[in-house]
Amino acid sequence: MNSGRAGVIFVVGFLVLAVTLAMDWWAFPYEISEVAPADSSAAGISTVRTSAAELVRLDGDTSMLACYSCHEADDPPELQLDADGRILMEEHSFDFELRHGASHRNENCFQCHEQSNLEMLRKVDGTLIPITEGNVLCGGCHGTTYRDWESGLHGRVSGYWNADLGPQRKEDCTACHNAHSPAFPSLKPWRAPQPFRPQRGEAGDSTEVHEDA
Amino acid sequence: MRHFLTFLGRCTATAFSGSVRYKAWLALLAAITLVGLNAYARQLVHGLETTGLSDQISWGFYIANFTYLVGIAAAAVLVVIPVYVYRNKALRDLVVFGEAMAVAALLMCIAFVLVDLGRPDRFWHMIPFWGRVNFPTSILAWDVIVLLGYLVINLYLGAYIVYARYRGRRPRPAFYIPVVMVSIVWAISIHTVTAFLYMGLAGRPFWNTAILGPRFIASAFTAGPALIVITLLVIRRVANLVFGDDALLMLRSIIQVAIVVNLFLLMNELFAEFYSSSLHSNSATYLYFGLEGFSELVPRIWTALLFDFVALIIFVLPISKNLTWLTIACALSITGLWVEKGLGLVVPGFLPTPLGEMLVYTPSINEILVGVGIWAFGVMLYSMLVRVALAVIQGRLSDKIYPALPVEGTALAQA
Amino acid sequence: MPESRSSSGTMNRRSFLRKSAYAATGMAAIAASLAPLRDYDDDISLDDFLRKHYKEIEPEEMEVMLAKITQEVEHEYGVRPHVRDLKPMAGVEFVTALNLTRCIGCRKCVHACVAENNQSRNPEIQYIRVLEMPNGTFDVEQSSHDYDPETVPREGFYYMPVQCQQCRQPPCVKVCPVEATWQDADGITVIDYDWCIGCRYCEAACPYWARRFNFSKPSLSAEDINPDMAYLGNRPRPRGVVEKCHSCIQRTRAGRYPACLEACPTGARKFGNILDPNSEVSQILRDKRVFVLKEEHGTRPRFFYYFDV
Numbered sequence: 002m003n004s005g006r007a008g009v010i011f012v013v014g015f016l017v018l019a020v021t022l023a024m025d026w027w028a029f030p031y032e033i034s035e036v037a038p039a040d041s042s043a044a045g046i047s048t049v050r051t052s053a054a055e056l057v058r059l060d061g062d063t064s065m066l067a068c069y070s071c072h073e074a075d076d077p078p079e080l081q082l083d084a085d086g087r088i089l090m091e092e093h094s095f096d097f098e099l100r101h102g103a104s105h106r107n108e109n110c111f112q113c114h115e116q117s118n119l120e121m122l123r124k125v126d127g128t129l130i131p132i133t134e135g136n137v138l139c140g141g142c143h144g145t146t147y148r149d150w151e152s153g154l155h156g157r158v159s160g161y162w163n164a165d166l167g168p169q170r171k172e173d174c175t176a177c178h179n180a181h182s183p184a185f186p187s188l189k190p191w192r193a194p195q196p197f198r199p200q201r202g203e204a205g206d207s208t209e210v211h212e213d214a
Numbered sequence: 215m216r217h218f219l220t221f222l223g224r225c226t227a228t229a230f231s232g233s234v235r236y237k238a239w240l241a242l243l244a245a246i247t248l249v250g251l252n253a254y255a256r257q258l259v260h261g262l263e264t265t266g267l268s269d270q271i272s273w274g275f276y277i278a279n280f281t282y283l284v285g286i287a288a289a290a291v292l293v294v295i296p297v298y299v300y301r302n303k304a305l306r307d308l309v310v311f312g313e314a315m316a317v318a319a320l321l322m323c324i325a326f327v328l329v330d331l332g333r334p335d336r337f338w339h340m341i342p343f344w345g346r347v348n349f350p351t352s353i354l355a356w357d358v359i360v361l362l363g364y365l366v367i368n369l370y371l372g373a374y375i376v377y378a379r380y381r382g383r384r385p386r387p388a389f390y391i392p393v394v395m396v397s398i399v400w401a402i403s404i405h406t407v408t409a410f411l412y413m414g415l416a417g418r419p420f421w422n423t424a425i426l427g428p429r430f431i432a433s434a435f436t437a438g439p440a441l442i443v444i445t446l447l448v449i450r451r452v453a454n455l456v457f458g459d460d461a462l463l464m465l466r467s468i469i470q471v472a473i474v475v476n477l478f479l480l481m482n483e484l485f486a487e488f489y490s491s492s493l494h495s496n497s498a499t500y501l502y503f504g505l506e507g508f509s510e511l512v513p514r515i516w517t518a519l520l521f522d523f524v525a526l527i528i529f530v531l532p533i534s535k536n537l538t539w540l541t542i543a544c545a546l547s548i549t550g551l552w553v554e555k556g557l558g559l560v561v562p563g564f565l566p567t568p569l570g571e572m573l574v575y576t577p578s579i580n581e582i583l584v585g586v587g588i589w590a591f592g593v594m595l596y597s598m599l600v601r602v603a604l605a606v607i608q609g610r611l612s613d614k615i616y617p618a619l620p621v622e623g624t625a626l627a628q629a
Numbered sequence: 630m631p632e633s634r635s636s637s638g639t640m641n642r643r644s645f646l647r648k649s650a651y652a653a654t655g656m657a658a659i660a661a662s663l664a665p666l667r668d669y670d671d672d673i674s675l676d677d678f679l680r681k682h683y684k685e686i687e688p689e690e691m692e693v694m695l696a697k698i699t700q701e702v703e704h705e706y707g708v709r710p711h712v713r714d715l716k717p718m719a720g721v722e723f724v725t726a727l728n729l730t731r732c733i734g735c736r737k738c739v740h741a742c743v744a745e746n747n748q749s750r751n752p753e754i755q756y757i758r759v760l761e762m763p764n765g766t767f768d769v770e771q772s773s774h775d776y777d778p779e780t781v782p783r784e785g786f787y788y789m790p791v792q793c794q795q796c797r798q799p800p801c802v803k804v805c806p807v808e809a810t811w812q813d814a815d816g817i818t819v820i821d822y823d824w825c826i827g828c829r830y831c832e833a834a835c836p837y838w839a840r841r842f843n844f845s846k847p848s849l850s851a852e853d854i855n856p857d858m859a860y861l862g863n864r865p866r867p868r869g870v871v872e873k874c875h876s877c878i879q880r881t882r883a884g885r886y887p888a889c890l891e892a893c894p895t896g897a898r899k900f901g902n903i904l905d906p907n908s909e910v911s912q913i914l915r916d917k918r919v920f921v922l923k924e925e926h927g928t929r930p931r932f933f934y935y936f937d938v
Contacts, residue, residue, distance in 0.1 A: 244655075244658075245658075248658050248659065248661075248662040249662070251659070251662045251663065252661075252662040252663070252664070252665065255662065255663045255664070255665040255666050256665040258665075258666065258669065259665050259666060259668045259669050259670075260845065261843070261844055261845050261846065261868045261869055262827075262842070262844045262869065263752070263844040263845040265844075267844065268844070269832060269838075269840070269841050269842055270838070272829040272832040272833060272842060273829060273833060327828075330828065330829075331826050331827050331828055331869075332825075332826070332827020332828075332829070332842060332843070332844075332868070332869030332870055332871075333825065333826045333827040333867075333869045333870060334826075335673055335678060336807075336824070336825075336826045336827075337826065339682075339807040339809070339824060339826055340806055340807055340826065345807060346682050346807055346808050346824070347806065347807065347808075348805055348806050348807060348808045351803050351804075352803065352804050352805055352806040352807075352830070353804065354804065354806035354828060354830050355806040355807075358806065411830075414804070415800065415804075415833060415834050416800065416836065416926040416927065416928075417800065417834060417835060417836025417837075417923070417926055418833065493768060493770065496770060563833070564833070566770050567838050568769070568835070568836050568837060568838040568923075569758055569760060569769050569772070569774070569791055569837070569838045570760070570768070570769035570770035570771065570772050570774075571774055571838075
């Protein structure tokens with residue numbers, strides 16, 4: 002081949018290449034998983050339920066705490082027991098599950114509520130306390146947990162770790178635990194992480210193919 | 215100084231001139247390089263999302279090639295040692311081709327590191343005295359320093375020897391023998407430091423093994439000379455460079471030792487991994503047998519091992535004195551080790567992840583184009599360096615013929 | 630090419646023209662190959678390019694930079710942020726303790742963290758990974774990361790959130806080639822997003838998989854922005870750099886609890902100053918049987934786990 006013709010081939014070839022490069026013909030797609038929209042509900046710091054004390058503090062609907070709007074003040078309720086000695090709950094005006102302690106150890110209303118004054122709680126030593134001060138009552142049985150709660154090791158805190166800079170907020174026992182059925186409730190988990198690159202078997206539906214702009 | 219600048223100018227002119235075949239070769243490589251550059255421009259715009267990398271497998275094709283090429287660069291010294299330490303005459307004229315390969319491989323290494331960076335605009339942060347180098351704790355900082363040092367050493371040695379030849383002078387031993395000695399130690403060090411890059415990571419049991427350093431050296435001293443053998447054969451054929459087969463056989467005997475040592479070390483590694491069969495062997499299990507249904511690398515690594523093993527057989531047998539068999543064996547070990555010390559080393563280190571995930575890494579096409587572009591660039595550079603060195607060695611480029619005829623079109627340049 | 634042997638001027642001129650044509654073609658091809666750069670939208674000014682390392686920035690320069698970040702965020706998202714350069718407090722060393730008995734694996738902390746720290750929503754960057762571990766093993770390889778049952782906790786499993794362990798001997802800091810990440814006096818390992826070169830060596834070095842890289846430009850919308858920002862913390866990150874959990878320094882260095890702790894519905898997370906003997910974490914380390922993850926790596930985490938019935 003003579004070099005003149007080679008030169009022409011070179012020039013033409015490179016110009017063609019230049020055109021293909023400039024036209025993005027060498028752009029190939031690459032794969033990134035498509036991500037579902039973020040869920041901002043997680044940022045909230047509310048507790049799973051509202052304690053009686055909190056309800057009072059917030060001026061909420063405290064009708065549930067007004068026992069004598071249904072019960073007769075001078076007629077203390079009696080427990081209705083079934084053949085196994087367990088309390089029959091249908092007598093009660095609102096539904097709740099009584100499941101406090103394994104093997105039904107603590108399924109007697111009047112271990113915590115004062116039979117003669119339903120709006121008061123009754124500590125193990127017999128002293129009566131208002132329903133808004135339930136934490137102490139729980140501590141009567143759950144001593145180590147109460148100790149941990151007092152020092153912030155158990156339970157929810159928020160606000161400031163540094164007391165010099167701001168207040169720390171601590172939640173009541175019943176902000177997380179229903180006193181009648183204290184096990185922490187199961188929750189629907191927040192969205193699972195998604196791999197950055199689509200993985201086998203997922204390609205197609207969850208794939209966002211990036212064509213170059 | 216003026217002489218040297220003239221020399222550089224003439225070298226550049228020589229590098230870009232030559233036969234139509236030579237120019238077509240350069241043009242082809244340049245075209246591939248441009249496609250790679252185009253792919254890299256795309257990566258610059260969109261970020262490393264254009265690759266197949268992820269937070270789980272954060273290094274891949276680029277770093278695999280980088281690691282392999284550091285080995286190639288280090289192996290250049292294997293042409294140097296016999297000549298300057300053992301006074302081997304057969305290889306003396308060929309030293310400069312080794313130096314050229316080191317230079318080309320190092321520039322490719324640097325390119326592979328650069329394209330792997332998320333912020334190439336901040337590369338200067340790694341430059342001593344200008345940026346803020348985390349020396350001596352970061353092995354990557356070490357690596358940058360030793361690689362740049364090795365580049366300087368090889369540029370100096372190659373340029374000095376070729377320049378002396380160009381001026382028709384004998385190279386003065388005082389000017390290069392000490393540097394040669396430094397370069398020998400330095401060559402070992404660049405690859406050891408690259409191994410340390412991986413070995414030092416306690417969280418990656420696949421890499422966190424003392425055998426990695428020796429294995430890096432052994433495999434580099436197999437693949438490197440093998441590549442030099444093949445390039446020498448090509449040079450001899452296309453450039454009419456006369457040298458005896460004993461030079462090639464000298465390299466063969468180096469490979470013979472290195473390949474046996476490499477496979478021996480591999481055997482040790484496999485034994486430790488699989489006999490103990492602790493949870494830390496899971497990366498190796500993934501590589502060789504697949505793990506939890508993930509087995510992308512299994513066929514590749516076994517092919518590579520087969521290549522390594524067949525190459526070993528050929529190398530130790532007398533048939534490898536035959537150049538055809540030698541070429542086959544070299545090609546097999548180059549490919550085998552590229553897989554074994556490329557993706558076969560990098561990817562399993564990341565899997566399972568420290569938190570026990572398994573994922574797939576597939577290099578994207580754009581990523582591969584960038585890599586191919588760098589290889590084309592390196593080969594182009596190497597071709598030019600070899601062309602200049604040849605012109606000097608063969609006496610076509612010398613200050614005795616100065617001013618020379620227009621280089622282009624002369625019979626001498628038709629090589 | 631007999632003409633090139635000729636010394637005639639016209640021939641030389643023709644040769645020159647031909648070479649010029651080659652050179653022009655070459656330049657055109659190079660320019661064409663760089664065509665994708667026309668979409669380049671990262672405005673890197675000379676100031677950005679020559680920006681100093683965090684530790685070399687003088688206080689008055691920092692003021693200028695905070696003002697610049699404020700301006701940029703306001704320009705891009707329409708939200709005026711409150712950006713501060715919060716320094717470690719004297720006499721404070723932060724420690725986290727996580728009660729595995731309490732954790733139910735709901736991942737609320739994961740998403741609260743994302744909301745707090747202005748992480749990219751797409752691609753999704755999360756600092757916390759919650760592992761669902763079958764009872765009877767401590768092998769993370771048996772864990773599930775993408776569990777998605779109707780409700781958690783599932784019978785027979787326990788849940789282990791993992792994030793930056795704020796190691797006392799952090800491998801990530803050791804390997805960073807440019808000192809872009811370091812351990813501050815309060816024990817938080819931070820990253821200078823304007824110094825990181827994006828080599829991802831720290832990602833390879835971290836035994837807890839705590840680091841994340843911005844493979845793309847982070848995307849978040851105006852309503853996602855948390856305007857309470859810290860320079861080394863949750864200010865929006867550029868593309869191509871590594872980020873990770875910094876214990877919410879925009880909160881914790883101002884005395885507040887981190888976002889993951891406040892969001893946790895069960896109170897499984899505890900955080901505080903280990904140098905204060907009365908802090909929650911000091912008591913936990915004293916009274917509970919705590920342990921750290923992957924102790925054999927010698928990283929000495931400041932993140933403790935414990936079971937506590």
